[in-house]
Amino acid sequence: MSVELSLRERKKAATRAALGRAAMLLAVERGPDGVTVEAIADAAGVSPRTFHNYFPGKEEAIVACLTDGAESLIDELRARPADEPIWESLRLVVRGLLQPERHEETAALLRLVRDNPALFAQHLSGLGEMERRISEVIAARTGTDPDRDLYPHLLAGSMGNAIRTATDLWVCGGGAASLADLVDEAFARLRAGLPGP
Incomplete structure (x- = not known):
């Protein structure tokens, strides 16, 4: 059955x-x-x-191609070793979801979303739901309470902003930079406390 x-x-x-x-x-x-x-x-x-x-x-x-990845991300995050630092788990999970063979169509879709208010709103809504669900996984991993503690929500929000910022720069740069490298750099800077340039 x-x-x-x-x-x-x-x-x-x-x-x-x-x-x-x-x-x-x-x-x-x-x-x-x-x-x-x-x-x-x-x-x-x-x-x-x-x-x-x-x-x-x-x-x-x-926008489903952009928002449905949250399910895979959540499943992969749950499967990471419990003793792995949470920042590293998040970075590795995001990197694992990048599909280089679909970068061109992903960039085209992101440009379309950026220029269309209805698509942009739908994309943000999907990302917000993803961050909420990821904060629950982070809370379980870190022993925090998602209903009372800021940490899992701040970390999930930071992760979401890192992804959005890296992909925005990548799309605006015409894909000249490596998306995986931009994601790595975004996570490294956040993990280091956003030191100045």
């Missing part, structure tokens, strides 16, 4: 990923206003009704 449920969950995740990828590629190609739910569903090989089982609207689907 659990194997069957696991298979169903994997199929659901694959359908969501296919819809998100189709939405992202169509938005990059046509612009967000040129994308419809019907076009996304058709590109993913499902019905518009199936689309709505996964996303309330096209904006959520377009």
Whole structure:
């Protein structure tokens, strides 16, 4: 029974990923206003009704490639050794999620999100939820209380800002710098207490 449920969950995740990828590629190609739910569903090989089982609207689907990584990040963070310094765990988990083979389309999507208020708002909402959930994992790892202690929230927020800042610089620089190196530098500077240049 659990194997069957696991298979169903994997199929659901694959359908969501296919819809998100189709939405992202169509938005990059046509612009967000040129994308419809019907076009996304058709590109993913499902019905518009199936689309709505996964996303309330096209904006959520377009940014899903950016926000759905939170699930993997959380799972990977939980799997890191308990005695590993939390900053190092966070850095390694973020680095592990970078997909160099998709950097070009990720950069195109990030530019699109930056220039579109509805997509930007949806992206920020997804990142905020990711930070909240990561703060719970950090709290469990550090023995703090996510309902009372600042530490897990500050650390999760710092991590989110490090990722956003590194990717913003990377996108603005046209991908000239290494995204992985920018992420490493952002984490190193935060861990060191943000010393001046």
